[in-house]
Amino acid sequence: MKKLILSIVVLTGLALNLNAQNIQGKTDDLGRIALAAIVPEQATGIPQEARRMLVNKMSQIATQNGLGATAANPRFCIVPLVTEISKEITPTAPPMQAVNLDVTFYIVDAASQNIFSQTNISVKGVGQTEAKAYIQALRNINVRAGQFKGFIEKGKEKIIEYYNSQCDVVLKGAQALAGQRKYEEALFVLLSVPDVCRECFDKSMDLSVEIYKQYANYKCTEYMAGAKAAWANMNADKAAEYLGKITPDMECYTDAVRLTDEITQKMLADGANVWDFKMKQYDDSIEKDKMMIQAGKEIAVAWAYWGAAPYFNWDWSWLYEKK
Incomplete structure (x- = not known):
């Protein structure tokens, strides 16, 4: 009979099986103020190549002034409104296209459809095509210009004000989501509260x-x-796959240990092949609440990355169609 291997591993985190490569580092974006740089489809008339330039410029404006530019929570956004003031063909050989653009940047709460801050800048560009002229004009935006510091600071203050004044609404909303078993979304809402909003942040963590x-x-x-179900079909490997997801913080952990013992004894009695199963344990030196918060962050980020796209498909008509 081959030796049955039953090993114990130390649990250093409560994360479920996530795609680590795709979400690595993104948990740090939760709990900090950051802006999603977006050029909505409703922002018409902007060539596709120029859209990428705009996103890059808006990200630089945010990071140059102390905010993250890739937000885990895309509720708070920096978006542009580009107005073409004039366009002409230059009397040169070869002829070139010249554009004069008026660019307004907004920091908005996309969910409540409120503008928190705005600033305006005029730029000019020349290129062989309209797209190249737009790109040249947008490239001329100086992200270090003094006006952007006040623009970002005002937006930041409004975001903090939102959480400080609406904390009870945020908490009740999360509880309501949990009551509907939308636990991942509830965790996302709570763990998106910036740590600078200390009182609301502490309540959200609890x-x-x-x-x-x-x-x-x-x-x-x-x-x-x-x-x-797997063990009822004598599929020990499949049973181990499920049991391996059960961590000591879960109420059914004791039942899982009993089932593990039952499977182990049965396989020993039947002279089964090697069953390499790893049961999880806590490292008592690690605070359980901190582990749970970190696990919650990973669950929230995974939800935002994989399942939240429909939730953040914002309606931008309120900002663009009336302009």
């Missing part, structure tokens, strides 16, 4: 731990059902 526990226990029921 509530995120409670909602993470609800999420963990909900998933535990799912994993145990899968493990039992």
